[in-house]
Amino acid sequence: MLKNNLGFPRIGNQRQLKRACEKYWSGKISESELLETGKTIRLTNWQLQKEHGIDLIPSNDFSFYDQVLDHSLMFGTIPERFKDLNKTDLYFAMARGYQSENQNIKACEMTKWFDTNYHYIVPEFQAFQTFHLNDTKVIDEFIEAQNAGILTKPVLIGPITYLLLGKVKNADFNALSLIDRLLPVYLELLNKLHKAGAEYVQIDEPFLGLDLNFFQKETYRTVYHKIKNELPDLKIILSTYFEGIEDNALAALNLPVDTLHIDLKRAPDQLDNILSKIGPHLKLSLGIIDGRNIWKTDYQNAIQFVQKAVNQLGEERVMIAPSCSLIHVPVDLENETTIDPEIKDWLAFATQKLIELNEIATILAEPNSPLLARNTVSITKRSTSTRIHKPEVKKRSLEISDKELKRNAIFAERKNLQKSHLKLPDFPTTTIGSFPQTKEIRTLRANLKKGIITAENYEAEIKRHTAEVIKWQEELGLDVLVHGEFERNDMVEYFGELLEGFVFSANGWVQSYGSRCVKPPIIFGDIERLKAMTVAWSSYAQSLSAKPMKGMLTGPQTILQWSFVRDDQPRHETLIQLAFAVRDEVADLEKAGLKIIQIDEAALREGLPLKKADQDAYWNHAIKAFKIASAVAQPETQIHTHMCYSQFKGIMDKLADMDADVITIETCRSQMELLESFQDFQYPNEIGPGVYDIHSPTIPSVLEIEQSLEKALKVIPEGNLWVNPDCGLKTRAWPETEASLKNMVQAAQNLRLRNLN
Template identity: 60%
Template sequence: MQTHNLGYPRIGSNRALKKASEQYWAGKISLADLLGKGKEITEQNWKLQQEAGIDLIPSNDFSYYDQILDMSLTVGAIPKRYNQVVLTKTNNELDLYFAMARGYQKDGLDITAMEMTKWFDTNYHYIVPEFYKNQAFSLFSSKIVTEFVRAKQLGIKSKPVIIGPVSYLLLGKEKEAGFDKLDLIKKLLPVYLQILGELKNHGAEWIQFDEPFLALDIDEKAKEAFNFAYAEIRKQFPTLKILVATYFEGLKDNLTLATSLPITALHIDLVRSPEQLDDVLNAIPKEMILSLGLVDGRNIWKNDFEQSLSFLKKAVAKLGSDHLLIAPSCSLLHSPCDLDLETDEKTLGPEVKQWLAFAKQKIDEVVMLKKLASETPDDTAIAKLAENKKAIANRKSSKLIHNEGIKQRVDAITSKDSKRLNAFSSRKKIQQEILNLPLFPTTTIGSFPQTAEVRSWRAQFKKGEISQSQYDALLKKETEETIRWQEEIGIDVLVHGEFERNDMVEYFGEQLNGFVFTKNGWVQSYGSRCVKPPIIYGDVNRPKAMTVYWTEFAQSLTKTLVKGMLTGPVTILQWSFVRNDQPRSLTCNQIALAIRDEVIDLEKAGIKIIQIDEPAIREGLPLRKADWKNYLKWAVNAFKIAASGVQDETQIHTHMCYSEFNDIIEHIADMDADVITIECSRSQMELLDAFADFNYPNEIGPGVYDIHSPRVPSKEEMVQLLEKAKAVIPIDQLWVNPDCGLKTRHWAETKQALVEMVAAAQEMRTEVLV
């Protein structure tokens, strides 16, 4: 029995990669400095796992931005619009790579970034490969081989991790009509074979291919592609040990396909789908090794050793210990780095801390399970098992977790709590009269840039270096300047900028009961963007108003409408580490009631427009369509509980980003938000087709510029996007806004882009009036 890991966090324990990347983009450090930091983090990760006792350590799990973008660069899937970057940066592969991820607007060039979307049902974003008919692939980057060789030189027995060829194609998008991306498998596979050949020549023994689509609904063509690809790999490399990793769901109807592939080992996720073990044990060929994903790679709760050992015992009885591998359920990319860094008991108390495990601790859990599963575990292992049992029992009986009053309030929810007083058609007339907005009304999604100065104020306040009154005075000044600037350029519905907020989920979690927080529990969301998810450990409620003070202050500064800004219950749930001792739907309803209370308080304070962001509602969709109905029922209902306590004249907005709406558009409509704002610019308004085909009745703000890229779009570019929107959506339903919040951007580019955006809206109004 051996241990292995599917992937380790690449941000560094103190977000070293984020800081180095942003310094490089700003021209403050050299390429050599950035590459040196990447090398340092990678080697630290390898040595940590080696010292812990992991037998097969992943290589190529490190990335400067995104592992799927890495593969696109590796196989030469570089869209033609980047040819100019290639020519101007011939000796710098990384600048080309970053241009693909972030866009490129210098050296006289103006090139848009590649599309970005969610990685299955996680809050991680990947860069979507772009595919064209008869596309050619060729080996462009040697990163996979280079990392393996470097690990070998350091004495690390590594297992290169590569996105599998079928999943890579399925993750991409056809950028022209008339072909299926899976048609490219025969053109793509030779490059994979070339990579494998080089790895084998350098002494590679194991290769991990991530094929998460084996745990999803796939058609016959995809199944044929799997059979073809792995038959060719086995034919060319009969002695390489190929591990195919599946995760986030069970194999279910793909069980026969997965177990019939000519591979050495198959990895299954027993955290997300523990019920699949018996079926897999009965189906797996006797010569195939089974990798058991026992330690949760996506949540932070300590592993229940007794439960994991029961799975191991069953697997050993069926297959024998020499045909088993022990691993986390998926890559630890989704886990914070190290619980040992949490030393502040005021933030994370010892009782809750004893229930947790971060990436470093999860590695130790994997190794400990191997020791406990041996015929003669040593005294240290037996003591660890006793310690684990005590922590698991403590969590089940802790008085911190349960609040009977909250449970009773959830039990008392009725259908009336999730319905507005009247239908949208009636509300719209009332809102038009009261709000008096023009055609193509302009707004932003909520946040404005949080400068180093603003972040320093927050840090000083938390350290006690400035008082509450001093901190508030600084924030009020920043808020007023932002309100005045929005008035000056002519935005129709203002926001206060959210300078008091650290993160759109953490800010609310800090003010709700049932949450705890970390100081260093960072995980990567995309590129250099890291988030610090709150931990929901117990029953949730709102002890007092959370946003009314700052929203009311901002509205007092202007006669122009100011939006109240809230994060919705599903997003707070999805972007937190959630308790696993009760259904997620129940926790979501507790959060929904807390947000409902806040919405009602904002309305009482005179706020006429309230935005309840739900960017994660599509992300939370189960990976199997058979499970969608139940999830959508409780998720949509939770939003409606949060939004439906107000009068008809109060306009409710919601925001969603990076969502494919086609399959769930009727449920989006059922949310009954008066206005929905969505990401649309990277997809060139493609997402609007779902709303047009459905004849979506409410108002829509299709994002007209991509805030995840530093490039500034022109007025003409935004007008073109609005013309596309106008062609499919009635003009009295259209709003004009960016794709997402502006927190991560710089002021100079933000101001320039918003001036262009307002000008685009004004041009559209003039065109209609003429």
Template identity: 50%
Template sequence: MWKHNLGFPRIGINRELKKASELYWSNNIDCNQLFEIGRKIRFQNWNFQINSGLDLITCNDFSFYDHVLDLSFLMGVIPKIYLDPKFNNFIDLYFSMARGYQDNEWDIKAMEMTKWFNTNYHYIVPEFTKDQKFFINSNKIFSEIDELNNILNSSDKIKPVLIGPVTYLYLGKEKDESFHKMDLIDKITFFYIDLIKKLVKTGIKWIQLDEPILSLDLSDLEKKSFKYSYEKIYDVFSNLDIKILLTTYFGGLLDNISILKNIIDRIHAIHIDLIEDPNQLDEILSLIKKSETILSLGIVDGRNIWKNRYSNSIRNIKKVINSIGMDRLMISPNCSLLHVPIDLDKEKSIHIDIKNKMSFAKQKIDELSDLEKIIKGERSILLKNSYLVDKLDQSNIIHNKKVKNEYSDFQEKDIKRKSSFSIRQKKQQKRFNLPLFPTTTIGSFPQTKELRSLRNKFKKKELSKNRYEKEIKKLISYVIKKQEDLNLDVLVHGEFERNDMVEFFSDKLNGILSTKHGWVQSYGSRCVKPPIIYGDVSRTDDMTTNWICYAQSKTNKFVKGMLTGPVTILKWSFVRDDQPIFKTAYQIAWAIRDEVLSLERSGIKIIQIDEPALREGLPLKKKNWNYYFNWSINAFRIASSGVKDDTQIHTHMCYSEFNDIIEEISELDADVITIENSRSNMDLLKIFSNFSYPNEIGPGVYDIHSPRIPTKEEIFKLIQESSNLLPIRNIWINPDCGLKTRKWKEVFKSIKNMTEAAKLARIKLSD
């Protein structure tokens, strides 16, 4: 039985990569210093996995920004626009693709970014041309093999990982409509063959090719592409001393079992995800039983932080051993551990009963060793695991009878606004009297080093509550005045009291806890600390009302109340695994509803309930969509439907593919929805236009994930294009996301250009 891992977090145990990247971007360290920090993180990760007893050590899972971008860079899939500036080195070209680039001579936008399947990780979308060429453009993968070889003194245990050819094409987009990206399967397959040949020369014995799209609903063309690509790869390498491990995760294989039947004799090992789909094991076993294919079981949860229930895993391990033997068995986490924090041992303040049921990346690697020991007869490990897991499941720490009885369901009246949108819109227009193309922001303003230090001192009790609140009020007053000076129409309070849009609320709700060091990468240097929903969720007091009301007291303009929606709190947290997920969603929704009504009673008439995670929560298989939408839409409507007609509900969604779910987005019945639009070149807005989306919409007119400052002219052009697609009266003007990661100088210039463009639009585009 082999123990291995599909990938390890790359941010560093103390977020060293985030800090180093941001220092490099601000010209405070040079590229050699950045590379050295990356090398230290890799060595730290490898040494831990070696010492934990893994039989294969994965490399090429490290990235300075994004592993999909790394592969694009490796294959030379670099849009021509990024090749024009004279960058000093490859890393500047690489970062320009992810973040854009702007100086006195060059002004280049960042590439499009979207969610990695149904996770909160974002990847940079590859761009393909009809005459696309693939060639080895980077030696990163070879360098990592050399580094790891120097530690191991043997290449036999090294397993480099690459996204597989079919998934990579699937993740990208065509730059024009004259071809289909799968038309490139021949070219890319021969690139992989050439690359693998060079990798074989390094002496490695294993290569991991990730093909998570096998968990999706695939077209005939995509199925044919799989068959073609892996037949070609096998034909070249079948007689060589190299094993291809084809990995799938985020779902089961059974709906695509025909693909596996076609290629099962042409791969050396197949990895399946038994966390997301435990029911697939029997059929997969029957398929591979007569072959020589090795089976890798993904039995440790790489996307949640709960301890593995060893009794279930041992049952599956024994089933495989009895069927095909221990020599053909591998065990690992179900997916890369990129999606969980690194080390639970750093958490010192979590209740011991809860902590005893938890497991971070390091602990999950150790769980593999525990499972091997149990198989070898160490039954005490199994008994201890069962005791710790069962103890919390039965504890009063997680169960609240009142919450279960009152907040885990709803009646029809709880999920409907009093009147239709057409009636509400008239009442709201009369109340607010906003101009055409009203301007606003998504909510947050820059979170500076000084602000983070202020919050940290307060948290450590080095600063009194009175002093802390005075400082936060100063910032709110400052940003209200700045927004007025910039001529924004609807203002926000800036969210200076909030560390994160989910963590802030988790700290104020019962049944949820926050970690101190549980950082997870979202994109690039952006890291978040997902809260842990361990029990029944409830609200006991106001969470935001005092701060929003203070901001409103400083202006005659309307200030938005800013809340995070129930689905996003759920999806951006690690969720309890002892009850159906919809029950937890409804509990959170009722808590947010109470806060919405508190804001309304306090005179706040525009309230934004952000749901950027609604799309990412969508099951990968369409057959499961109805169930998801039934509870997710109901959860949003529980939170939002208790207000009066003239209270305006906004929601925000970013970097989502809306093509297949536009009807469901409409069913949310938010008065205003704001979306990302600047990176996708109006593609998302066209979906809303073709659907004739009935409510108001704010298509983001500039990309906040890039440091470049958009010009007034380009923003006006986007507004103009929007007005050709949507009713003018329904269009809002806003950035495409919150501004917390940006610098004040960038923000002020960008918003000024945005409000000036809106002014111009009112003159040139009004009826």
């Protein structure tokens, strides 16, 4: 039985890729040194998978920034504004923007990869779009592995998924209408791979798990029949993941491919439906190991799926695999030395998931293998652990009253009270929360953990940095201040460390976008807040200024979405536990005198189920959680929320139902296009559209920011418009932060002057 892996983490087991990219961007290493780091990571990954018995080892799952961006470069989908740059500069400019004395080129848009926290670079399509084989990365890496003695399975994003991931620009047309221009390039590429020696090619079409119309289904049929006619001997593994293909099962099962991969972790019930409809020649790749979470696989449960398929199809027509690419989990559990041994025994990172595949294959071949009994012991220990359940926490979550879900006044009344209390000018300026975490700050935190400095020394230094940044904000002229979050390692991890029910890895890094890696907390049990988490720092910050200071909290849905969540109870039960923890913090911040409290729900849209039939239930839980967290605030306390890259079309009523006083959103990369949703719906509360892109190192001019604000004023009433960057500034350097915010404040002041005149 073949063991099929869909993809492996590209960052390196010590985040080598992150460090190499950032050194290259800052001019500390050459392009050749950057490329050598990439080659080393690829060879290490291929060899590791070979050693762990993987039969179908992926290539082209590596990327220096993003796999969708790689495909855009490969197919020549390069916006005109980048055409004069050389290849490497062009690649990173599309992702990060490009600024020189004579040029200021905006980056391409970035958004979430389906319902994950991974961000991809959005392809831009024009009505006159053409495609050509502009780059041979996928072929080069296949040959590179071949030269190392490893026959890989090249991985491509399918042509239909690639087009559906993109965005049409400057015209109104269906991106799928470009398929007749794109498909010949795919055929050319597949021909070259076949001639180079590829036996299998994995083509990822996750859109097959979404709601498709007749035209889209027909396009799948046309495209894959053309591929089969052109390349009858090439074995295509068509991969679906993140959802079941139930509604599209007939369309998928009738495609002329060698193997269909299905995600049995996200949609275990789909197997029966597929087995009832499958034809006599199609093979199945069963995604029985969770590629998006870190819990050890229950072998007995996984084997039942495999045996059911084998009983009907025969062993030769069944492969076993993770549910999706392992890019969404950390590299190796063996890098962890600080996780509690009891809980560590419940976990499996990417490398361990390879081992699990091999062990499941062994058990299937040798039913009396001791591997099954050993796995059963671990699974049983977790399910019976007394550390997981807290009856008093569960009781509180079940006893939610209507009063706990409502503010004490409607928005119009709150707005008047807040205006009287806060005395803010028109077009108030603020930032989203965090300021740059310099090497000095990171060293302080590391030295505290190592015991090199005392907690008192650490606190004194963080207070000094906080006081300096507050004074700097006052001098700059910002209207609503933040304390900078220097005491926080991460917007989710920080809170998890102060809540019961979490455990943390030391090296469990996962790529979020480009060189940005995050270390998701692990929620293993019931969640409880035993003490205040942010009150001391927020109170200290407010004591240093007469201007309003925002209390900064991460919202329950975002903590849930950006953690590895326990899988032994419904997600919404864990969400409500988090909401009550945040609620208690809001109440304590208010008692401490904070009049503005921001509850970040950066991941609210990200968590939305991919299928429409499941979305109402999600919104019910998500909005309920936000209201539990925020409704405790008195009317004069202003509640803010922030949301990262999101598509708001069709969900505006849900955002309004959350009833935050101010919502700040990321709109800069789309040139304020996202605001159209707010205009169509006439969003009633206040809005802070991001006026510059913090994910790019480029510095916006005063004029650029003014132009963004003028666009916003066409949609947002003057009294409802805030001025802010589009996200937190933690990942930026101080020089660009200072210059950008100075220009932002000046733009707001210019707007006020024009308004007075």
